[in-house]
Amino acid sequence: MWLFALTRLTSLAISLLVASVVIFLVIEVAPGDPASYMLGLNAQADTLAALRAELGLDVSRPERYVTWITGMLSGDFGLSYTYRTPVSQMIADRLWVSLPLAVYALALAVLIAFPAGLFAAARRGRAGDIGVMASTQLGIALPNFWFAMLLVLVFAIQLRWFSAGGFPGWESLGAGIKALTLPAIALALPQAAILTRVLRSSLLDTLDEDYIRTARAKGLTRRQTLWRHALRNAMIPVLTIIGLQFSFLLAGAIIIEQVFFLPGLGRLIFQSISQRDLIVVESVVMLLVFAVILVNFLVDLAYAAIDPRLRTQR
């Protein structure tokens, strides 16, 4: 198990290194010079050169890469080209919204999907199963902003239980959670629908395995086999999807952030790209890549915790 974790950790470090080079190069070759963008069309050549020097754009690419990466390692992400404030501070502010939102939404999705998936799998082909499958079909087909608008109409405008948008900060924990509730539900519903379907089909595949028949021959009831022998064995595909969903929720919430006026990472990326604030884009993308790779690492560890065949050495 330790050797397994160590090899995974090594591959994590290598992935990060490769990703940082790729991100740097892609952003470097992207058209658009931040200095000329900032100064506008009528910029003087010498002002442009001065600004480029100030932004650190006048040195060679390898040098810029090294500066960027060493800075990042020490927590210094540089200054935003546009706002002249530390990028690390900008990201940290946004992360305090996006990360809790992603975790909240994913937790809701899992809380919905597990009972629904187990319920449907235990009733294969019967009315309950068909009902769950039909609702998940709907959940996948309808976009999350539609849910978002529906939730705002019902719970914010009609019932006035929640505010329609904005984020009060974490000074009051309750207020923070309350503000994130409607967005989290809107984000969670489609994810829950996907997860339910994955869990159900994975459970059904597992229930067709020979060892389920063996378990039944031992005298276990259908329900006992489902819980004791099928659920854990069906977890591998479910974990894979959960990992992918977390990565998506972290940065993919831009539309929901827009609907609820939340200062999240998605909006930050969008703004930075439109303003050619490359240093922010680079940093956020690198952060997201790090999050994805880290989540994959955790999912890998979870696989090994579940399946002894993955952790034993031949």
Place this chain on the structure above:
Amino acid sequence: MSLLDIRALGVTIRGIPVLHDLSLSVARGEIVALTGESGSGKSMTALATIGLLPQGAATSGQILLDGTDLLTLDEAQMCARRGNAMGMVFQEPMTALNPLQTIGRQVGETLRLHRAGETSLSSAQADALLAETLARVGLPPDRVPPDRYPHQLSGGQRQRVVIAMAIIRRPALLIADEPTTALDVTTQARILDLLKGLVTDYDMGLLMITHDLAVVARMADRIAVLRKGEIVEQGAARDVFRQAGHPYTRALFDASGHRATLPKVPQRGPLLRVQDVSRDYPMRRTGLFRPRPVFQALKGISFDIRRGERLGLVGESGSGKSTLIRAILGLDPISGGQITLDGRPVRAGDPATRRHMQAVFQDPYSSFNPRHSVARLISEPFHLLEDPPTGAARQAAIAEVMTAVNMSPKDAEKYIHAFSGGQRQRIAIARALIIRPDLILFDEAVSALDVRVRAQILDLIADLSPRYGLAYLFVRHDLSVVRGVTDRVLVMQAGEIVEQGPTGQVLENPAHPYIRELVDAAPRLPEFGAQALTQQGVWDDA
């Protein structure tokens, strides 16, 4: 009174009858074999008894276990009996165990499940019973610790685990559905001995389901022969073997011991030469900086196949047979040595050598693309030719091979799902024949077939060889079938050829102890007639 008494059992699945008026009984201490071809309803009888029929099944009649009709019990009452009053062992030990739980936990689960309410059995006693049962089935905890996972065990060991799960509550009835079909002959012999011993020790009744009449002869006190959901013959094993009354039973016996007639063929120069071939597989490192250990799947194999020769290759699983076949076909690179066909080295993806060499594999169900017509499937090897026939010539070639394998040329229009296992294997042979190869490799090509179909395919293979001037390598994990279709045989063990020679000679007077072990372990089919039986010592008490 019988322990298990099945009376006029009828089973339909979604309205389609699968068992009809089936009556059968098993007494304590008795082994009853239920035999028949695939689809005859053997497994359905077992599943009906244990109450695990597939959805949509309806039953009629009675299944009495110790006087209680199991068909009238509800699910909870059946759960209380499964694993407790009756245990079941399944065919496929590789998949019958939960891969994520230790074997101790899985065997102990049967105990824990049925212990509820019995306060007399303490945890310590339960652990002791678990250890005792594992030891009884040949998995002593000091050698095979109960915290092992299924993937750390061999097929035979896994089957022992399944048996331990079924017997730990000392059920009165044990049902074994093809318990040794997936195992090697020597392992099969040991598992059969274990089952026999358990029946005696615990005074259990054993309902044993098997298609293999040689296994039946070795095990059963009584035999029931099932055909299309009906029992056609039932009686004491001795009587049934002595004089099978029903023509179907007789046909099964004849087919089981079938040997094809091999016409003498002139053997010409060498066709395939395998010279000092080895194949190493790197294994996982044991430490970060230690060199990788190497597993030698083939250790310097050398042999020739002459033109027109019929060569057998025998060995248990893991002996390197499959690696050798892959190497000969050029599917897998070799680590050392040389393989030449007609003087040309065999290389991966080289159509020049593959044109002269084709293969027929074990599974007639999964080796065809279900979306292609048979004509397209069997003409596939044409892509190996530089100038493949087209139009009428192509149709003629397809019709010719279909006729050669005793099928109608019209069948080529159909799709593969329309055919039975035996017909599919004929189609596989047609596919191999169509480009007139010099050599065909039959890799366990008759293993998945019923005995009567197997006999027909063996005859077909024996007949095609002289007709097409064909040499073949017939690969098989057990010896009995090889005897009927080969001139010469090679025996492999642990990546080496341990013996080779004329088939009859090797099987009758094996020099190597391994082959003697294989020959002894293989269950033998008794000849008809009482004299023959006592001579063979099948029933010494007769």
